[in-house]
Amino acid sequence: MAGLERCDLKLSGGEVIDGTGAARMRADVAIVDDRIAAIGDLSSVRAGREIDVTGRIVAPGFVDVHTHDDRALLSKPTMDMKVSQGVTSVVVGNCGISLAPLVMDRRPPPPLDLLGTEEWWKYGTFDAFLTAIDEAPASVNAAFLVGHSTLRVGAMDDVYRAARSDEIKTMRGRLEESLDAGASGLSTGLFYAPSEQAPTEEVIEIARALKTHGGRYVTHMRNEGADVVKSLEETFLIGREAGVPVIVSHHKVHGKDNFGRSKETLALFDRYRKSQKIGLDVYPYHASSTVLKADSIAFSNRVMVTWSVPHPEHKGRDLKDVAEEWGVDVYAAAERLQPAGAIYFSMDEDDVQRILSYPQAMFGSDGLPHDEFPHPRLWGTFPRILGHYSRDLGLFPLEEAVRRMTSLSAEEFGLKDRGEVAEGKFADLCVFDARDIIDSATFEDPMTPAAGIDTVIVNGRIVWAEGRCTGERSGRALRQGRA
Template identity: 45%
Template structure:
């Protein structure tokens, strides 16, 4: 058991969106054991857990560890279990398996896109249970919760990805979905935006999603179209979730492409209206650029496109597609074809749209970072401090308590994560201490691998895992987090 720690006289922002208050928090073992106004945790309680290390948090915010609800860290937690890009932001739990992309249940030496977004080395888990065992064996520095990816199921079971699943293929996918839920998965994710899953129809999706619903799961989806067809795509996602009996999470909600700029004034009211009849939430990252595989159909000659990596032309990483095309004397689309397979950041959103989504009461924060990109989008290292610095302190679009709630308590509740996301006696001791006046993302598109400022200390399951002075402490205490459970070791 780790020693008891008393965090004294901090601003307690507990993850529930309640007003902050000054107080003390006692951590012992892997739990929060007491909270009270400054000086009011009684001596008998302190003696029961002694000796106690006291840390003065005057002028600092003490909050639940941040939950990154939208990651592609599936392999990163195994390849690089120190997880500094997330731990250094105050993130204590990552949700993997988003956009239909998960390591399980695909076993292959040569992962095809979009699974290749997860890297190329860890596709050796034939079941969610095997993946969970690998996570626990790796002991990453952050907790890991998982969705089962629909695209991964398709790539394992469907002989021709250009067609919807047959009944036999649906049954095989449903069996794997049941195994995943038995292993503690949070639910199902889909990414019918990608060609490998685009042919999936509603009966196929519902046949798999219903299994997740029977087991208390959720459904997160990268919808079919975030460009001109965004409204029917949102309606399709809501109908799929409603028919399956699942809570819906709309992944990285955005209005992409210049022709779509400003349309959050249409999409957000539609989502609100649909949410009157079913549970709907969404996640969002606080940037105007997205990042995914390099696709020539996303090249419109208008938006800026930054190449994050190219297998045939690795020397072009970090350069803009327009400059490469000019140098080669070809169109941008032809240059994209030459650079494939690869990845890119697409500057396809407008800031006022992002502002509306981040500040919307149904939105949570997810980084959507790609840790295996050689030059990743800066959201991998900076998304959570950026919300605090930009949307609370600078723009004033969120109260501090709202910003923290969107990164903690709301996330744990929407994803059925049990005793996490809130500072409460008996809950898991995932805690971050930060300086509210200093906290700031430092990662940029030009220099994306930068530590944020102001994140001072991070505890994961009661273990001090990160300090601003030391960076990683060398103590890793993360584990596979199962749906809704108390999570005791």
């Protein structure tokens, strides 16, 4: 901003990584209200508050494109697990599970119960949910997907079958209403029981509503193991038939028999990306986490219990140890623990690194904020990428790592004026020490804040400083097509 004389907040002496992939540069950053007002030598600009960030990186705030934070925005509004790792925006409603539009008077079926029991399912319209977010803002911004499983539970008397034409019409109508309210797309969890009986044609017919709203189709595919290629083909077909962009969630190949197949799947991405818009996200761990399921146990080398309603005392324990203690096999133990969640060690590190290195792969935590003993990705994803994979292993330069957790993500999800350090953009910023940044959360101690994150700013307000939340709740509901 030419001729700027005064700003509200100035970050002085840092190195700016702007999020585009460009080389870092020494520059000050001035903020006025909720926007970046100037970048450069701003020594003559007076500031209401000035922070010396010499020796630090000033980057766009990170965008966590794959979360299950729908309820956390309301129940944990300081969002410690996100701002502590530099995240300033989240995308919620993934894997076919969104908190709206659905009202429940009983515990929802798995995996919807990952978001909470029936008292949280009280938003009959998406507009009502977004209004609740507006009225009680969190410390991070949020963009919203509509869950296919949520739509099915709300429209069908039995979700364990294909939907009838009238039910598809109802689901599509509710999706359209949600998109009108500001939702940015449709997510599916075809891997899960409430949606696994949905034929491809059902998903296509519902997804057709996305095109006129500029929405995207985001999916936890039917299969990430032996049939991973078949599932990718189905995903790309849905995008083509609906005429919309596709994003493959937490791309992986799991099960020992499939180790190394990321070479095959990434080649398929390259092939189809020539003719349609396709994206993907990935988390930096060789273990996954979701509800406790027999088919997931079958292909895992190790299973850890993250929560159990009837047996909460077993959270954090290996399922094998619980089964031995009870004198039963792991499947019987899993049945006795239900409803429950788990961590599954079922991936090969070489595949994880190959997918992380793919230039179009965004980053998402897939963290489960309501698990009693969560996967460490909830607290550690972004510092792990920047510290372990970028700095220590050298998989990609720091500038590239930042690009794929900021501007690429903002572009793919239509987050207007976010994801870059540039004049006129929203002041969502993360200040970190490139030498020290690293994840601290482990599978044994999963809720430890990361090291190396100095200051996190959301819409011009400081939400994290000196190792703690400030109490500022300056996040916003990011409605599709609106700033």
